[in-house]
Amino acid sequence: MNVEATELTRRLGRTQAVSGVTLSVGPGVYGLLGPNGAGKTSLLRMLATALPPSSGVLRLLDSDPADHRQRRYIRQRLGYLPQHLGYYPRFTVADFVEYFALLKEIPPTRVPRAVAAAVERVGLGDRAKARLRTLSGGMLRRVGVAQAIVNDPQLLLLDEPTAGLDPEQRVAFRALLRDLGQTATVVVSTHLVEDVGAACSQVGLMDQGKIVFSGTPEELIRRGDGDGAVGDAPLERGYTTVLSQARS
Numbered sequence: 001m002n003v004e005a006t007e008l009t010r011r012l013g014r015t016q017a018v019s020g021v022t023l024s025v026g027p028g029v030y031g032l033l034g035p036n037g038a039g040k041t042s043l044l045r046m047l048a049t050a051l052p053p054s055s056g057v058l059r060l061l062d063s064d065p066a067d068h069r070q071r072r073y074i075r076q077r078l079g080y081l082p083q084h085l086g087y088y089p090r091f092t093v094a095d096f097v098e099y100f101a102l103l104k105e106i107p108p109t110r111v112p113r114a115v116a117a118a119v120e121r122v123g124l125g126d127r128a129k130a131r132l133r134t135l136s137g138g139m140l141r142r143v144g145v146a147q148a149i150v151n152d153p154q155l156l157l158l159d160e161p162t163a164g165l166d167p168e169q170r171v172a173f174r175a176l177l178r179d180l181g182q183t184a185t186v187v188v189s190t191h192l193v194e195d196v197g198a199a200c201s202q203v204g205l206m207d208q209g210k211i212v213f214s215g216t217p218e219e220l221i222r223r224g225d226g227d228g229a230v231g232d233a234p235l236e237r238g239y240t241t242v243l244s245q246a247r248s
């Protein structure tokens with residue numbers, strides 16, 4: 001398993017953002033759903049080695065992120081798109097992705113090819129020399145995905161990657177997600193249940209810092225079969241049913 005979390009918690013100020021998460025994720029695409037404030041971003045930040053847990057045990061790629069040497073090993077093999085990524089407006093797309101390639105310690109001779117491949121994969125091949133300040137919000141999000149995948153990560157963490165993408169781009173992005181999930185462990189947080197139906201082999205539903213459902217999208221759909229389920233789509237009905245049961 002590339003992610004093994006046991007009773008993971010994280011307190012942020014007075015809030016218990018993550019409250020005893022036990023999770024095991026192998027290759028494929030794991031979709032993380034949940035309402036605003038459920039703790040998805042905080043959990044992803046811990047999996048990205050950007051936020052240490054308050055308590056619990058975390059192992060990533062069979063290594064311990066609390067150990068300096070092992071953390072470096074993990075980071076070389078990790079891709080992370082945070083919810084809010086800072087962009088240098090004067091950098092070109094290629095400059096920006098190259099910068100991350102260097103941070104991830106890709107051997108310099110391999111960097112140009114890795115950058116070109118990542119930029120191509122997110123559909124920005126023809127904008128590689130464009131300055132970031134000239135791009136739309138959706139294009140910038142795709143640049144963010146390009147930096148996350150430039151090192152062909154074994155563990156890829158994407159925090160709302162489809163936010164701001166137009167429908168055509170969302171469709172293209174889900175195909176890319178499925179492709180990435182063939183070889184890597186991908187954990188993707190999203191508010192769009194369509195993303196889960198189209199691209200995820202497993203899905204977790206978070207609420208109030210806890211994972212209240214973990215299974216396949218089909219299993220989540222089945223949870224919404226009963227009377228009283230609310231939602232326009234089968235996955236939405238599963239989602240609302242699980243949430244109302246978790247809160248009752």
Ligand SMILES: Nc1ncnc2c1ncn2[C@@H]1O[C@H](COP(=O)(O)OP(=O)(O)OP(=O)(O)O)[C@@H](O)[C@H]1O
Binds near residue numbers: 043
């Ligand atoms: N730096 C912080 N200090 C205090 N509380 C925080 C901090 N960051 C997050 N929180 C709180 O922790 C909880 C979990 O937040 P988190 O951003 O992880 O949720 P989320 O599921 O990603 O939400 P969203 O879908 O809105 O992005 C929320 O109650 C939030 O207000």
